[in-house]
Amino acid sequence: EIVLTQSPGTLSLSPGDRATLSCRASQSVSSNYIAWYQQTPGQAPSLLIYGASSRATGIPDRFTGSASGTDFTLTISRLEPEDFAVYYCQQYGSSPYTFGQGTKLEIK
């Protein structure tokens, strides 16, 4: 199965900053089938990005996904207070689908 490794584990930034979250796959992900989710405490995850770079419905354009080989990146251009949460990447290019361990984005 494909292992996804997210870094950093915790990212401490301030509102207005730019956040860069990384997700590295242990092998090639078919068709760059990578999704990114945001999870706030006590809530279900919500889809931000699919296909490595396509924003889900209603997701603001400050969220950008990109891919380079087996490295995938989620960039949040200008952090809003509601963006501080845990972010997970997921690969769905091959079964079993797998998730990264998560990056916690916290207020500095």
Next chain:
Amino acid sequence: QLQLQESGPGLVKPSETLSLTCNVSGGFISSSSHYWGWIRQPPGKGLEWIGSIYYSGITYYNPSLKSRITISVDTSKKQFSLRLGSVTAADTATYYCGRDTFGAYDYWGQGIRVTVSS
């Protein structure tokens, strides 16, 4: 607006079977473009994909759980279900149902916390 809602017992005894149901409203469970699936999250930990089902009954499961799980669908009731057998404390988690759109989960239920304990 599509909504999903999990239901089932919050407490299951070790070695017994965990049974959950997900009710789908505001959309078509018989959509040709979507699967329906289950994901779980142990307390304080990350996400684990359990498996998915198509409205026709085609399933695919996480091999790590395959021997213990059954996912079924009842289109007339607009619901799908998860059965996980021989549970242990390691199965304690929040279980989410969701809509699987080519593998990405674009709609989620609110989740149901299930504790395995005697």
